[in-house]
Amino acid sequence: MNSFEPQSQDSLQRRFHQDNSTTQQPRDTTTPFIPKPASKNHNNSNSSSGAAGRSFQGFGLNVEDDLVSSVVPPVTVVLEGRSICQRISLDKHGSYQSLASALRQMFVDGADSTDDLDLSNAIPGHLIAYEDMENDLLLAGDLTWKDFVRVAKRIRILPVKGNTRQVKRNE
Amino acid sequence: MGRGRSSSSSSIESSCKSNPFGVSSSNTRNLSTDLRLGLSFGSSSGQYYNGGDNHEYDGVGAAEEMMIMEEEEQNECNSVGSFYVKVNMEGVPIGRKIDLLSLNGYHDLITTLDYMFNASILWAEEEDMCSEKSHVLTYADKEGDWMMVGDVPWEMFLSSVRRLKISRAYHY
Numbered sequence: 001m002n003s004f005e006p007q008s009q010d011s012l013q014r015r016f017h018q019d020n021s022t023t024q025q026p027r028d029t030t031t032p033f034i035p036k037p038a039s040k041n042h043n044n045s046n047s048s049s050g051a052a053g054r055s056f057q058g059f060g061l062n063v064e065d066d067l068v069s070s071v072v073p074p075v076t077v078v079l080e081g082r083s084i085c086q087r088i089s090l091d092k093h094g095s096y097q098s099l100a101s102a103l104r105q106m107f108v109d110g111a112d113s114t115d116d117l118d119l120s121n122a123i124p125g126h127l128i129a130y131e132d133m134e135n136d137l138l139l140a141g142d143l144t145w146k147d148f149v150r151v152a153k154r155i156r157i158l159p160v161k162g163n164t165r166q167v168k169r170n171e
Numbered sequence: 172m173g174r175g176r177s178s179s180s181s182s183i184e185s186s187c188k189s190n191p192f193g194v195s196s197s198n199t200r201n202l203s204t205d206l207r208l209g210l211s212f213g214s215s216s217g218q219y220y221n222g223g224d225n226h227e228y229d230g231v232g233a234a235e236e237m238m239i240m241e242e243e244e245q246n247e248c249n250s251v252g253s254f255y256v257k258v259n260m261e262g263v264p265i266g267r268k269i270d271l272l273s274l275n276g277y278h279d280l281i282t283t284l285d286y287m288f289n290a291s292i293l294w295a296e297e298e299d300m301c302s303e304k305s306h307v308l309t310y311a312d313k314e315g316d317w318m319m320v321g322d323v324p325w326e327m328f329l330s331s332v333r334r335l336k337i338s339r340a341y342h343y
Binding site: 127129136137138139142143144147158 | 253255257259264265266267268269
């Protein structure tokens with residue numbers, strides 16, 4: 001990893017000068033924008049020349065789904081009390097219901113398919129929560145599925161304790 | 172409660188920015204993307220020069236700078252037309268997310284949160300009443316200060332809210 005550090009510093013300095021030029025408009029992150037989709041490039045040798053264009057990769061309407069499916073790593077699933085975790089690829093599922101079905105298959109022995117399955121009853125007596133990139137623990141189901149796939153980094157299955165206040169799902 | 176996972180740092184940043192997953196390209200592109208977020212050079216300098224690569228990134232940056240960084244990253248993950256913020260209630264370990272743009276105003280917000288957390292929540296418009304409600308709704312603004320919800324018009328609230336917290340109300 002030592003070889004990366006000087007390169008990063010050089011890249012940083014060059015981009016700092018680029019960003020400071022008066023001809024370049026500062027990016028307003030509060031304004032929604034739709035940048036043009038960029039071609040997918042796996043070649044690392046061209047990183048410095050095409051970095052500006054590639055910084056918008058993944059935000060094009062047509063390219064986004066392909067890129068998201070190729071870059072989403074599998075997430076760890078932790079059942080409270082068990083020491084051995086499992087992994088699941090969220091991009092292989094298209095909905096919370098599909099995720100609920102997969103989790104039921106993982107953790108409920110002799111699980112049969114249920115028509116009325118969702119996150120709240122996938123694993124009886126348990127809540128499905130997740131940790132996001134800020135390591136906050138949140139109840140699964142509030143976000144749209146696509147947003148959930150993007151921000152969920154770890155899934156935690158927690159028992160519903162009797163003395164804990166029940167959290168209601170806003171459906 | 173610290174759950175630092177430095178080994179996941181590159182995955183976290185790659186996934187959020189939708190970059191192809193790879194250590195070399197991830198480093199380069201993360202630099203480019205972060206600079207375009209409008210961070211000041213002073214802040215960036217502290218973070219990048221002290222940390223060699225993404226794996227050391229989480230532990231090196233100052234907490235305040237990390238908070239700014241993470242909030243910007245969080246905004247990047249919001250789709251157009253929605254504005255999800257996190258809500259935590261004191262004493263409840265699992266938080267929720269709520270889309271403020273799908274709400275009509277403060278009353279809608281209070282009603283939704285009352286239902287989500289099975290609580291009776293106080294806010295600024297009710298402050299004068301002698302209320303038996305046990306919780307008060309507060310929000311963290313852009314500077315990280317906790318304010319009582321309802322102190323500004325709804326549209327102004329939307330432009331400054333970053334996070335919500337339902338705190339226990341102490342009347343004594």
